Amino acid sequence: MIRPLxxxxxxxxxxxxxxxxxxxxxxxxxxxxxxxxxxxxMLGGDVDYGAYLAGECTTCHQTxxxxxxxxxxxxxxxxxxxxxxxxxxxKSRENPVMQTVxxxxxxxxxxxxxxxxAGLEDD
Amino acid sequence: xxxxxxxxxxxxxxxxxxxxxxxxxxxxxxxxxxxxxGAGGATAARYIAKDSAGAVNVTLIEPTRSYYTCxxxxxYLGGFKQMDELGHSxxxxxxxxxxxxxxxxxxxxxxxxxxxxxxxxxVPYDKLILSPGIDFVDDAVAGWDLSAQNAMPHAYKAGSQTxxxxxxxxxxxxxxxxxMVAPPNPYRCPPGPYERVSMIAHHLKNTNPTAKIIVAxxxxxxxxxxxxxxxxNNHYAGMIDWIGADFGGDVxxxxxxxxxxxxxxxxxxxxxxxxxxAMKAGMIAHAAGVTDGNWAPVNAADMSSKADPDxxxxxxxxxxxxxxxxGFSANSQAKVCANAVRGALTGSRVxxxxxxxxxxxxxxxxxxxxxxxxxxxxxxxxxxxxxxxxATGESADLRKATYEESEGWYAGIVADMFGAKA
Numbered sequence: 185m186i187r188p189l190x191x192x193x194x195x196x197x198x199x200x201x202x203x204x205x206x207x208x209x210x211x212x213x214x215x216x217x218x219x220x221x222x223x224x225x226m227l228g229g230d231v232d233y234g235a236y237l238a239g240e241c242t243t244c245h246q247t248x249x250x251x252x253x254x255x256x257x258x259x260x261x262x263x264x265x266x267x268x269x270x271x272x273x274x275k276s277r278e279n280p281v282m283q284t285v286x287x288x289x290x291x292x293x294x295x296x297x298x299x300x301x302a303g304l305e306d307d
Numbered sequence: 308x309x310x311x312x313x314x315x316x317x318x319x320x321x322x323x324x325x326x327x328x329x330x331x332x333x334x335x336x337x338x339x340x341x342x343x344x345g346a347g348g349a350t351a352a353r354y355i356a357k358d359s360a361g362a363v364n365v366t367l368i369e370p371t372r373s374y375y376t377c378x379x380x381x382x383y384l385g386g387f388k389q390m391d392e393l394g395h396s397x398x399x400x401x402x403x404x405x406x407x408x409x410x411x412x413x414x415x416x417x418x419x420x421x422x423x424x425x426x427x428x429x430v431p432y433d434k435l436i437l438s439p440g441i442d443f444v445d446d447a448v449a450g451w452d453l454s455a456q457n458a459m460p461h462a463y464k465a466g467s468q469t470x471x472x473x474x475x476x477x478x479x480x481x482x483x484x485x486x487m488v489a490p491p492n493p494y495r496c497p498p499g500p501y502e503r504v505s506m507i508a509h510h511l512k513n514t515n516p517t518a519k520i521i522v523a524x525x526x527x528x529x530x531x532x533x534x535x536x537x538x539x540n541n542h543y544a545g546m547i548d549w550i551g552a553d554f555g556g557d558v559x560x561x562x563x564x565x566x567x568x569x570x571x572x573x574x575x576x577x578x579x580x581x582x583x584x585a586m587k588a589g590m591i592a593h594a595a596g597v598t599d600g601n602w603a604p605v606n607a608a609d610m611s612s613k614a615d616p617d618x619x620x621x622x623x624x625x626x627x628x629x630x631x632x633x634g635f636s637a638n639s640q641a642k643v644c645a646n647a648v649r650g651a652l653t654g655s656r657v658x659x660x661x662x663x664x665x666x667x668x669x670x671x672x673x674x675x676x677x678x679x680x681x682x683x684x685x686x687x688x689x690x691x692x693x694x695x696x697x698a699t700g701e702s703a704d705l706r707k708a709t710y711e712e713s714e715g716w717y718a719g720i721v722a723d724m725f726g727a728k729a
Contacts, residue, residue: 232656233656233658235358236642236646236656236658237658237661239354239639239642239643239646240639240642240661240663242719242723243635243638243639243663243716243719243720243723244665244712244715244716244719244720245719246718246719246722246723246727247722247723247727248722248727250718250722250727251715252714252715252717252718252719253711253712253713253714253715253716253718254712254715254716254718254719280677280679280695281665281677281679281695281712283695284663284679284680284681284693284694284695285663285681287681287692287693288661288681288683288692288693
């Protein structure tokens with residue numbers, strides 16, 4: 185399905201397509217693989233907002249990238265971070281803690297978190 | 308199409324530059340004083356110092372050199388953790404720009420905006436964050452006061468008290484009796500007493516299997532009750548006698564000299580007795596005049612005191628609404644507070660409050676359960692949004708995964724409080 189370019193740009197206020205290195209076609213194909221709609225995955229994220237929202241994550245997930253039983257979420261590719269969170273929100277990915285956290289995250293919040301954690305390097 | 312997240316490298320962003328910025332103290336920088344270096348205070352101090360990168364002068368006042376976490380201290384009683392694994396120094400905070408002062412805060416002069424220390428100094432503040440945890444209500448359990456804490460430990464502030472209780476359990480005679488006097492609501496760590504019963508039962512099952520456990524409880528029900536009772540039946544059948552309020556568990560008197568516990572008039576000789584009295588906000592909250600009864604009421608949006616807009620109260624000491632008193636809750640509240648305080652002092656962006664909590668408990672080896680929720684700020688209080696709880700009858704694999712998750716959480720929260728270990 186082809187959408188007008190202007191429509192896509194309106195969804196990408198922070199230039200996510202360029203930063204993430206995916207074409208719109210890539211994202212549509214990946215979204216389809218995961219059974220998700222593509223538009224929320226094209227949203228760019230506000231890193232400052234993501235840094236604040238990340239406080240909800242960093243009680244368990246270590247910003248140093250260390251692993252002690254909770255998955256590492258630093259340095260993830262932003263697109264796949266968004267996919268994981270949308271899957272938790274849709275409850276198609278297991279774990280009640282993550283499903284409950286994701287349940288109240290909007291598309292903008294998920295994009296912000298993805299942008300923030302993508303910028304944190306693992307140890 | 309096959310894609311691995313490791314194939315991609317995230318874009319470097321401004322956030323990492325901010326983290327590594329040199330800590331330069333500007334003269335005349337606004338001053339934040341934090342009292343209490345636990346899950347609330349240490350987190351708030353660390354986040355304000357880290358995110359302001361020197362634009363705010365942060366002082367943490369905490370009497371102990373090593374902080375022993377109350378969370379996971381039950382696992383020490385069960386033999387799953389060593390005490391030194393629960394101890395954390397403040398060196399990481401000091402290295403990241405927090406001025407750490409080891410002293411007792413004894414009073415607050417709200418007009419002069421200073422905190423008095425036992426050592427004699429008066430520390431000035433623009434914003435004061437109180438996170439003192441709990442103290443015990445006087446005369447809450449008949450026959451018990453703090454002078455009896457060696458004969459009948461509370462072990463509800465972790466460290467020497469926890470070690471004392473463990474030593475007493477190890478010295479229990481064969482077939483002896485352990486009694487717990489459980490606290491009334493609200494109190495620190497709602498599942499804590501029952502995880503403790505589980506961990507002590509685990510210890511006794513291995514070392515003293517004919518020993519008995521009696522719990523006198525002023526409540527009729529408790530956190531994760533169905534999960535604990537199922538676990539007690541599965542792992543410790545016949546060992547634990549829980550006496551709730553309906554059966555006189557609320558009519559208790561202890562005699563620490565005679566080592567007896569009277570429950571609804573029936574006197575029992577015990578070998579070890581863990582008295583967990585009713586709780587109230589830590590002393591400094593009362594001294595500052597920000598309490599109403601036992602706790603300090605706060606505004607949900609930023610954890611500011613309802614009595615003073617320049618004082619904030621975090622964690623167990625606060626009266627905020629629906630969140631349980633837990634280390635996770637205090638850590639969550641601290642980050643909302645830190646964002647608001649930094650914004651008020653430096654004009655940095657302030658985002659809407661959002662809170663969350665999860666409490667894991669261990670019932671027996673690899674038998675972990677959890678309860679948790681998300682919360683939002685309303686005009687009236689911190690209000691629950693949505694929650695979850697482990698189910699009875701879960702598979703052993705899921706319970707093991709839940710326990711392993713709790714191990715990860717512990718490493719995560721202490722890194723979030725004190726900074727990553729070097």
